[in-house]
Amino acid sequence: MSRSSIDVPSVRALLERAPDTLVVDVRTPAEYESSHIDGSVNLPLGRSEPYLERLAADARGPLILVCQAGPRAEQFHDRLAEAGAADATVMTGGMNTWEAVGAPVVRGRERWALERQVRLVAGSIVLVSALTSLAWQPAVWVAAFIGAGLTFAAVTNTCGMAMALSKLPYNQPHNAVDMEASMAHLTGAAEGPSGR
Numbered sequence: 503m504s505r506s507s508i509d510v511p512s513v514r515a516l517l518e519r520a521p522d523t524l525v526v527d528v529r530t531p532a533e534y535e536s537s538h539i540d541g542s543v544n545l546p547l548g549r550s551e552p553y554l555e556r557l558a559a560d561a562r563g564p565l566i567l568v569c570q571a572g573p574r575a576e577q578f579h580d581r582l583a584e585a586g587a588a589d590a591t592v593m594t595g596g597m598n599t600w601e602a603v604g605a606p607v608v609r610g611r612e613r614w615a616l617e618r619q620v621r622l623v624a625g626s627i628v629l630v631s632a633l634t635s636l637a638w639q640p641a642v643w644v645a646a647f648i649g650a651g652l653t654f655a656a657v658t659n660t661c662g663m664a665m666a667l668s669k670l671p672y673n674q675p676h677n678a679v680d681m682e683a684s685m686a687h688l689t690g691a692a693e694g695p696s697g698r
Contacts, residue, residue, distance in 0.1 A: 510599045526567050527545070532613050536615075565589065565688070572593075575596060616668060
């Protein structure tokens with residue numbers, strides 16, 4: 503499947519020229535609450551399935567898709583394309599690149615990004631199982647299982663550990679995303695961004 507992309511400097515230039523550009527942040531509500539591009543709309547990947555056909559048919563303009571590093575925006579793009587959308591573009595590098603170049607963000611309650619949480623949990627499990635295997639040899643299989651899971655996550659571009667971590671209370675926002683309000687903004691049925 504062909505996927506169009508746009509780099510951060512081009513997105514910044516586009517937003518300066520056309521501030522009403524539709525930027526869809528597909529990260530979890532907690533990640534969005536922590537930091538997001540001003541004017542972006544939160545439509546979390548994990549809750550988007552029932553809305554994809556409507557968004558594909560009724561989006562009021564081209565969509566720029568954003569996540570933390572890129573993979574979730576790519577998944578959203580592919581699902582949106584399957585639903586019939588032709589005018590969606592993935593911002594390469596996601597919020598990691600956006601913030602690294604000093605682009606402006608709206609900041610809220612600080613939380614670790616899901617990718618960072620996955621690295622912490624996976625690394626901790628591997629470390630503990632490797633150390634435990636010095637006393638009890640079968641523990642090495644736990645590290646092997648985590649390695650296999652990370653390999654599977656890379657090959658399939660999905661991460662079961664991230665999906666599980668996103669359900670934890672720590673990763674829930676203070677204010678839930680109103681999916682209908684987000685959709686109304688993206689399809690032109692309402693004024694102003696939602697999901698803040």
